[in-house]
Amino acid sequence: MRYAHILMAVASEYWAIDEDKFDQIVSFLALQASGEKFSSEELQARISRQTERDVARREGAVAVLPFRGVLANRMSLMSDISGGTSYEGFARTFDAAVSDPEVKAIILDVDSPGGVVSGVDELSQRIFSARGKKPIIAHVNSTGASAAYWTITAADEVILNPSAEVGSIGVMMVHDDISAALEKAGVKRTLIAAGKFKGEGAPFQQLSDEAREFRLQRAEFYYDKFVGRIASNRGVSVSAVKSGFGQGRMVTAEEAVAQKMADGIATLEQTIARFGVSAAKPSRSNFAREREKRAMTI
Structure with missing residues (x-):
């Protein structure tokens, strides 16, 4: 029943994640919980795991910190099936790079569909508060x-690979009503609870209109925090984020730069080379260049 418990835990979280990836995770967990098993090759094909190469490294005086996979405050929930990054663990790695006098710049190497809401705003604020100590790209x-x-907008700059995409700004959660499956299995479960709303989200019953409305309000609360943080990090208005920035969709690198969601387009090698002798610097906004100039003079 391990996967059934994980599925219930997933359903109790609010998620800021690409919906396609989220559907893959929920579908996989549902199949596993039902008793269907996959080989390691099939699991790899369904939900990609982190690789052993995804570790922090140094390129000269530049710290390259991988920020990849499904994100969660603590990764015990998902790490065994999908890999991912812990907000808490990444914060410790980031703090170490900021404090290291031999590190002159920090690059966050990002490839993530997003993850749970819990813990993300704290990490975004942590990165933002480190601005000015050294360049953070x-x-x-x-x-x-x-x-x-949500997290990476806190960096001094956001640079995208030519084929990269960013966005999917929004919050969601899932409630699986398994009452029909229990009835088919001959199980009739009764909830006994004290407290007006205690147990209202139990998966063996339908959500009431009141319970659904509460969850929608909570999702909108987190969405407003999401939008507000992006607006603050990127120096734009809340209305600009809500009316643009993909409105829940992913956007291409060119669109992202045009909408001020990102500062430039370059390969990772070019971004790293910017801090070397023969760097071919990518095209960037004046705002981004001024932020880097201030950071380098600290």
Whole structure:
């Protein structure tokens, strides 16, 4: 029943994640919970795992920190099936790079569909508060969706691979009503609870209109925090984020730069080379150049 418990935990979270990836995760967990098993090759094809190469590294005086996979405050929930990044673990790695006198710049190597809401705003604020100590560049290679984008807008710059996409700004949750499956199995479950709303989200019953409305209000609360953080990080208005920035969809690198969701387009090698002797610098906004100039003079 391990996967059934994970599925219930997934359903209790609010998610800022690309919906296609979220559907893959929920579908996989539902199949596993039902008793269907996959080989390691099939699991790899359904939900990609992190690779052993996804570790922090140094390129000269540049710290390259991978920010990849499904994001969560603590990864015990998902790490065994999909890999991913812990907000808490990444914060410790980031703090170490900021404090290291031999590190002159930090590059966040981003490829993530997003993840859970819990913990993301704290990490975004942590990165934002480190601005000015040394250049912090978020390089998206190749996806920076939802909670990942929420986080990386706190960097001094957001640079995208030519084929990269960012966006998917929004919050969602899922409620699986398994009452029909239990009835088919001959199981009739009764909920006994104290407290007006205690147990209203139990998966063996339909959501009431009141319970659905509460969950919608909570999703909108987190969405407003999401939008507000992006607006603050990117120096734009809340209305600009709500009326543009993909409105829940992913956008291409060119669209992202045009909408001020990102600062430039380059390969990761070019971004790293900017801090070397023979760097061929990518085209960037004046605002981004001024931020880097201020950071380098600290």
